[in-house]
Amino acid sequence: MRRRVLLALLGGVLLPAGLAACGIPNETEVQVDGSGPAAEAGAPNGSPARPPTPSDSAEPVPFIENYLRAAAAGEREQAYARVKEFIGPEAKGLLPEKQQSSEIELTVVRLLEKPEVTPPNNQGTSDVTLKVQQVGVLRADGVLDSPEASETEYRFQLRRADSGGPGLLLTNVPNVLLVSDTALREYYRSRTIYFWNSGRSRLVPDLRYLPSSVPAERRVTEVVKWLTGGPSKWLAQGVTGLPDGTRPINNATGADGHWEVNLTMPGADDKKLGLLATQLAWSLPELSGQLDLKIQNQKRRTVDLEQERAEHAVYPAGDRPVRYTVYDGAVRPLAIANEARAAVPLVPDANKNVVAAALARADDQILAALVVTGADRRQRLRVGSGPDPVAVFDTSRAYGSLSRPTWLRSLDGRHPAGLVAADGRLYRFDGAAGMSQVPLAVPGSVVAVAGSLDGHRIALVIGGALYVAAVSVDGGVVSVGQLRPLVALLTNISAVDWVAENDLVLAGNEADRRPAIHQITVDGAQETALKRDIGAEVTQLAAYPGAAVGGPPSLSFMYEANRAAYRNNPFDNIKREQVLDVPAGSRATNPTAPFFLY
DSSP: OOOOOOOOOOSSOOOOTTTTTOSSOSSOOOOBOOOOSOOOTTOOOSSOOOOOOGGGOSSHHHHHHHHHHHTTSSOGGGHHHHHHTTBOGGGGGGSOOOSSGGGOOEEEEEEOSOOEEOOOOTTSEEEEEEEEEEEEEEOTTSOEEOOOOOOSEEEEEEEESSTTOSOEEEEEOOSSOEEEHHHHHHHEEEEEEEEEETTSSSEEEEEEEEETTSOHHHHHHHHHHHHHHOOOGGGGGGEEOSOTTOEEOSOOEEETTEEEEEEEOTTOOHHHHHHHHHHHHHHOTTOOSEEEEEETTEEEEEEEHHHHHHHSOSSOOOSOOEEEEEETTEEEEBOOTTOOOOOOSBOTTTSSSEEEEEEEEETTEEEEEEEEEOTTSOEEEEEEEESSSBOOEEEOOOBSOBOOOEEOOOSOTTSOEEEEEETTEEEEEETTOOEEEOOOSSOSOEEEEEEOTTSSEEEEEETTEEEEEEEEEETTEEEEOOOEEEOOSOEEEEEEEEEETTEEEEEEEOTTSOEEEEEEETTSSOEEEEEOOOSSOEEEEEEEOSOOTTSSOBTEEEEEETTEEEETTTTEEOOGGGBOSOOTTOOOOOOEEEEEEO
């Protein structure tokens, strides 16, 4: 079963600045096997944690920690009531209450330092100051949107609840519902729902959050509401929502393997109901048995949920991956443990002067994109496709520098397409190495781009910051949607790739300016350090986002730093003797630019 390494900041011990990113040891070995894209990131096991109360602590810092948990610790409708238990009567008006649950939003923050506490003054009050990073705004539909607030510091004032008593109450509070990122992990389950791409040929994940206190019989209702409400804003350009006017009629009902969903759906024919059936089956992965789809009280389709998932893959998961590296200017296979190995699927004449590469499988074809250096020391993109080994290539014009390219896993095999950063700008390329610039609304130099397993989401590094966006491919024409910035603890980010369905692995600098590799969710909600004190900037990074049987462990990645290649599971450098098929007379050097073919 897949699991996730998650961030924990407020569990009784607060870490100093620069180390607050982790509730785990400095270096974490992730040894996880499993399959399926529907694992719930960070879902707690068993019953939800008990909501905190003001009487749980008589000390200022733990009291504030519990306050930062209170809004998240249950149903949204009672969020203000839970929070106001911590506030004295004289200060309750400082937190204006919104009446409609759809308007209640939680401001999620990450603590960066240990809270500062002042001793009680002559009036018996003390102050607690929190230095924070804004993570995002949790909406009523379970979406964590980009931050709206810009505050980096919040101040609270406390007093004793009773004369000489042990309790505390707040006399001054910020005027928003604050929640720590740890509370989000403790009191919410992350869930993935799915929307069809524009061609309705594969599903695209959309990460949401559901309170752990929501009983099982209501989870179906919440998922149906999310699907009818449409995708997250940043995904909207790359996916298709349900037909306009689709709305749930009453709550979903059922239990013990039989469920019923009643909707209004304009033009609800067999095709539309079939698409919705697949969406529901994958968006409710914990359910088995049957689900009856009703349209305006008339049963129109009965869905065998397990059969639906078996017959309709959420998206192509990719074959068992094979590792490669660049050695002495050519792509070479790697021998890692007992993993699968394969010869390089390129003709020797094309496999020369390579500094980075991306290979992908598309049905019975291999897609190849090689960054090569010419005699003029400028770089070009050499692109080809065909059966193994790829023999026919085209070459782009020259650039000063190119990033590691990424293939978009589109179903349009006739028009393969990819993305690459060239001289600080984002370019789309086609199967004939045709390059065209992709305009972006964000300033800064583009240094890295990576495509997701589903083929409709990308991650970018622009000006040292991290972004995600939806993409669509139509006849080889790539359209990039609105860029969503992710708030990360790392700065000066240099590389990124998808390590799981809703997770990225990224490289940059921690607060002490030391290079490190972190893992972060696609919405920035959770971030954890995987490798610290790397010693040099990570210049390339490649991950395997699937979980193929017999392949490497889930959450596996490789990277290049200081002109040498490394891997995790376990962390180690990739040695020369692990490089296969090296011709006699090759120059002895370090392996570089490692990557996966899947």
